[in-house]
Amino acid sequence: MDHIDRSILRQLQADSSISNQDLAAKVGLSPSPCLRRVRALEASGAIRGYVALVDGESVGAGFRAFVEVRLEKQSEAFSNTFESTILRRDEVLECSFITGDYDYLLKVAVEDITAFHNFMTQVLGRLPGVANTRTMIPVKRIKETTALRIA
Known part of the structure; x- marks a missing residue:
């Protein structure tokens, strides 16, 4: 990956809807070589996809919370159950397996505190193997x- 590829990535991170014509002008290429580079970055996995950044308040998901989750023990069964459940939950924006006192860190987006309470009690609270949670609300x-x- 050279400086032009990096420039393409910076531009696309700032605005993924930019036209190839405008992208090429910004990175100093003609459109055809620019498009070839973008396709190569996509094929290599450097570009995983394109998304629209949606305002949470506008769609009823403006309440955010970070939830640390500790499992009863580090067993494959508990981890598999927890992870497969979390993968199916739309309100979980991110889930990371972490080091420290807890096992997982979740970033959750829901409508309000009531919806968050429901997620905590009806989803996390019912998962086998969840020992306890700690929540931080920004x-x-x-x-x-x-x-x-x-770089």
Whole structure:
């Protein structure tokens, strides 16, 4: 990956709806070579897909919470059940297996505190193997981005 590929990635992270013509102009290429590079970045997996960033408040998912989850024990059965359930839950935006006192960190987006309570009691609270949870509710988002630093 050279500096032009990195420039393409930076531009697409800023605006993935940019036309190939405009992208080519911004990175200093003609349209055909630019499109070939974009296709190569897609084929290599450097570009995994394209998305629209939707405002959570506008669609009834403006309440955010971070939930740490500890399993009763590090067993394959508990982990598999937990992970397969989380993969099916639309309100979970991110789930990471983490180090430290807890096993998983979830980023959850729902309509309001009532919907969050329902998720905690009706979903997480009913999963076998969940020993306990700890929740952090942000009161102000200082920074929120999906763009990765491209060196």
